Amino acid sequence: MARLLDKSPTLFERLLEEKKRLETQLGLVGPGGARNKLLDKLRQLDTAAHINEWLSTPGLRAPT
Numbered sequence: 416m417a418r419l420l421d422k423s424p425t426l427f428e429r430l431l432e433e434k435k436r437l438e439t440q441l442g443l444v445g446p447g448g449a450r451n452k453l454l455d456k457l458r459q460l461d462t463a464a465h466i467n468e469w470l471s472t473p474g475l476r477a478p479t
Contacts, residue, residue, distance in 0.1 A: 427471075430464050 424432070437457055444450045 426467050427464060430460050430467070434460050434464075 434457060437453055437460070441450065441453045441457070444453060
């Protein structure tokens with residue numbers, strides 16, 4: 416019964432956790448392809464967070 420009461424993290428919380436993890440990795444990686452891939456992934460996470468926020472608001476508005 417306790418499992419039913421446990422809340423799984425929201426999409427926004429999971430995105431934030433992944434962003435923190437990637438930012439930590441970014442600090443350890445030097446310039447090059449690996450760093451560029453991390454930066455691309457961070458941009459994708461940022462876009463996903465914005466889309467999630469837009470979809471979560473009442474009375475959807477067109478993106479600007």
